[in-house]
Amino acid sequence: PRLETEIADGELRAPRSGRVQYRVVQPGEVVGGGGKVVSLVDVGDVYMTFFLPEMAAGRVALGSEVRIVLDAAQAFVIPARVSYVASVAQFTPKTVETQSERQKMVFRVKARIDPELLARYPEQVKTGLPGMAHLRLDAQREWPPALQPRLP
Numbered sequence: 001p002r003l004e005t006e007i008a009d010g011e012l013r014a015p016r017s018g019r020v021q022y023r024v025v026q027p028g029e030v031v032g033g034g035g036k037v038v039s040l041v042d043v044g045d046v047y048m049t050f051f052l053p054e055m056a057a058g059r060v061a062l063g064s065e066v067r068i069v070l071d072a073a074q075a076f077v078i079p080a081r082v083s084y085v086a087s088v089a090q091f092t093p094k095t096v097e098t099q100s101e102r103q104k105m106v107f108r109v110k111a112r113i114d115p116e117l118l119a120r121y122p123e124q125v126k127t128g129l130p131g132m133a134h135l136r137l138d139a140q141r142e143w144p145p146a147l148q149p150r151l152p
Helices: 002-009 115-120
Strands: 019-023 038-041 047-053 065-070 073-085 105-112 131-135
Touching: 047 073, 047 131, 105 131
Parallel strands: none
Antiparallel strands: 019 038, 047 105, 065 073, 065 131, 073 105
């Protein structure tokens, strides 16, 4: 029993499910109690951040439908919902691609992908990928055919 207890004490368990993004330390290295050993990505909580001008941001409600098209997977259209709209405008981040867009004040918006959908495609879920978020400001209008959900 004592040997089994010592072996169990040497086992690492993540506090949640996810995917190892990278190792912070290598096998054989000594780590202090509570030290980080890996960077873990929660593949059940994936979202895209995008920016809207004031006139558009004021018309977006939490829960509004969004369609995400990733640059690396343009054949797919991923459904999501608005989960956050900033209450204060900010200057457009430098990562936005056009100079005219960078000069405007915008509101940060997050579109979260349904965790149940993510659970069906665990190997395809990636983080940090650039893409486009499409949002309907008029919820009564239908999505165009090109933005109907298409999944792997």
